[in-house]
Amino acid sequence: MKLATILHHGRPTVSVINAADGLYWPLTEVIPGLPDQIGHDMVAAISHSDRLFAAPSPVSAGHRLDRAKLLAPIPAPPHNIMCVGKNYYAHAHEFTKSGFDAGAKAEEAIPDCPIVFTKPSSSIAAQGDPIPLWDGLDAAVDYEAELAVIIGRGGRAIAREAALSHIFGYTIINDVTARDLQRRHKQWFLGKGIDGFGPMGPWIVTADEIDGSNLRIACRVNGELRQNSSTADLIFDIPALIEAISKSVTLAPGDIIATGTPEGVGIGFDPPRFLRDGDIVEVEIEGIGILRNAVQRAPAKTSEEATLAAQ
Secondary structure, rough: OOOEEEOOOOEEEEEEEOOOOOOEEEEEHOOOOOOOHHHHHHHHHHHHHHHHHHHOOOOOOOEEHOOOEEEEEOOOOOOOOOEEEOOOOHHHHHHHHHHOOOOOOOOOOOOOOOEEEEOOOOHHEEEOOEEEEEEOOOOOOOOOOEEEEOOOOOOOOHHHHHHHHHHEEEEEEEEOOHHHHHHHHHHHHHHHOOOOOOEEEEEEEEEOOOOOOOOEEEEEEEOOOOEEHHHHHHOOHHHHHHHHHOOOOOOOOOEEEEEEEOOOOHHOOOOOOOOOOEEEEEEOOOOOOOOOOOOOOOOOHHHHHHHHHHH
16 A cells, blocks of 8 residues: 645645545545544554555545645654664665764774664655755755655564564655765764755655565666665664664654665765755665755745744
């Protein structure tokens, strides 16, 4: 099953997707009598996944997907997006060699334990939304193609052996990063948590349809293939990540874990190849689809707008 959040009749609406035919059906049309919250909030829908999987196949004509506005599948997860750094072998070496890894030495390239940081929900953007170049934060903006795990059944201290049973599905995230901030602050939150730096989508594919442990993952910039790998190359696999994170954080339905990016990011080139205004970034993951966003310079705020935003 593919599920998206779509702006339907002016409201965010959880919808069943048929990507091949270019159609969608709001859950409220598929499941008669569905409570309003479940039909319009993906986290609520995931929390009642038993109703989703028991739903009949859509029988109506459906609505055209190419006329719809796709929103991020989960615009407001229960926690920040939980992200994992340096989780592909080749990228770990690439990142350390780049000099942006806050003083790490070559022998420290491969981590002993998962490196976990977060991106706030304010970073989340949708399919087709611009990747913003904010004044003063635009000198070293980079892309990172990532498979994201969506938690379906919450819990704390989840054992590795039980981890897969807690997964609802998968989506795509582009973990956009301001590399200069990442290096300057010697941590990753400020460089990765910038508004609009977390494009996500285009939809969620439920875990019964794909095997997250072995999916092709790629990123293209202006049609040029930059990243091309497989989730089989993860240093810490998905069960290990769920086990490690849930030791500290009680995971909830709708939580998102971004599993890391493979080799081929902009800082891996000599000289680095950062994103520029007008670039088109496409992240493609086998079995899910393509997340496409254009890089666009953000309009400068007037002093009045900046004052109102700070209040």
